[in-house]
Amino acid sequence: MSEPVDPTDDGSAAPSLPPVAPHPGALEALEQKLLGARPHLTQEEVAEQAGITLDVARHLWHLLGFAHTAPGEVAFTDADVHALRLTSDLIGMGVLSQDRQDGLVRTWGRSFARLAEWEVALLGDIAAESGADPTDGLLAIADEVLPRVEALQTYAWRRHLLSAGSRLIAERESGSASTLAVCFVDIVGYTSQSRALTDRELVSWLEAFESAVLGITVDRGARIIKNIGDELLLVADDPAQMAEIALELTARGADEDDLFPAVRAGVAYGEVVTRLGDVFGPVVNIAARLTSVARPNTVLVDRGMHEALSEAGPGDEPDPEPEAASYRLRRLRRVSVKGYSRLHVWCLQQPRSA
Template sequence: MSATDPAGDGGVVGALEEHLLGEAPWLTQQQVAERAGVSLETANELWHLLGFAHVADDEAAFTSADVRALELTDDLIRLGILSHERQDGLVRTWGRSFARLADWQVALLASVAAEIGADPGEGMLAISDEALPRVEELQTYVWRRHLLSAGSRLLAEQATGPSSMLAVCFVDIVGYTSRSRTLTDRELVSWLESFETTVLGLTVDRGGRIIKNIGDELLIVADTPEAMADIALELTRRGADPDDPFPAVRAGIAYGEVVTRLGDVFGPVVNIAARLTSVARPNAVLVDLGAYEALTGRDHQDDDTDEDAPDQTGGYRLRRLRRISVKGYSRLKVWSLQPA
């Protein structure tokens, strides 16, 4: 490293920084706060909620774009859109979501640069001139489309308050740990991306939506238990096919009242679905009492019998299993779900 190249990268990071932010950083955090008309405490709080690291008081790490971001945030607060409670949740969600998106996009640009034989840093800088404006415009389009979809769901559910009846499912890759040890980092990423892409297509086609991925597990919701049952059964069917590259999976479905907040779901129904997945066998789908009653259209008699004769309804066959005890739930009623 040298005085003219403090990062030791030939100035690539500085050039990329100036290119993406519109100008080279020249403001300290105090100067940014003063220009935006907000307190330094508020500016630092928002910076940290977005997931960015602490910056020294005298470090010129900010640009006019940071001033504008604080001004816009302050406008939303004054308009009553962002109360302090909403501000924390929304900004934190932005930080997490865009951090993951940025990691993926940088990896994509770097791989494209490698394919054309360019240095990763200089290649990304060159490619960004052509790619980033289009990516930014496409992101805005996707965001607006999802706003429309979320708004439509909210209007349909507003009579029930912040909670709604949803089918919740966790899908877990069987043997993920052992398989991941045999793959390079690039192969593992490619494998997981292929898995998520396949699940996304199957889910959307059947009326469900993916909430998030947690390691090798996906959290999916659907408005009806029938839609969720179709999704889970198709995923396990593909996973059980030796000629299909899709990995073996297991799934747990629960149905009932779920609290929705900032694109995530919470409550006992979510917890039960996770617990069922953890005890399901490979290529199996387990459902809870709520899903069973919704799929069959009848109440289950509360008796001491551990196993019943299989119920067949519509396109499903449900066989009651022995009650299970999992973390937080003792003697949970559970059924195995199979195609009729």
């Protein structure tokens, strides 16, 4: 493995963006820049040169999120051959075993497709602001911008690998299962608010929301797993960390002087299944269900969180309102939601000294 890329040190001062000029074959030129050559191979030729079957090549291509190409269609380059050879190597090394292959490649495809859409829209906006056609502008700034974006992506990926690896090592050394506090945070009244915004305003509003949640989450040692529309899924190893995050988010949403939107949250604590950067299991489902029944600016928690925060044992009968050191947990009526009947539920509140 090569040394980590340092995106902040390329040995030269940061250049200004080049002047944008119209480009007559923008798509062809962009193919050349991004793929290293114009398409000149069919998928049959790519599979043959990579040493894998055509069926496997087509399957992987589709998993990455790309449409199937017609037999004999020239749509590929030597970069595609190299990518399939690397994939074949990973299969041979056991990294891409049959039971992991589809999920991992599909995750790559979805993640990079979303990232690429956002980056191209961003670069197109930059080009348009200079008064040029977005297509021509994208081509003009590709040489200056894309290598730096690529270096930053590699840097961020390696940093996240280190973080994930550290968590795995800690779990293995302690011999414990993946026990996490899982929280869903949902924007209240998203549909009605989004109708009053233009597309650009909506994107800006959601990005500001996600950035604020990210800052609060990371500062307290937790992490965002994904966003689902107007909802974010967070996890933390420490239930107290997640309690602080959920309370701060709802407090900000309740502050009329804060631009942060009103939110509601549901938190559950227990063992979860982790796969391809996502989390699954009853704990995740319960957190989602609690969010759906929470009132605006409130945090609902399950019995697992109650026990963790109040230090009640798993077999203890829950105290209706325990005197926890840092939180108030107000017992609510049991609730029945999809898949779960008569759940024990508590409303998490700021400590009395807050």
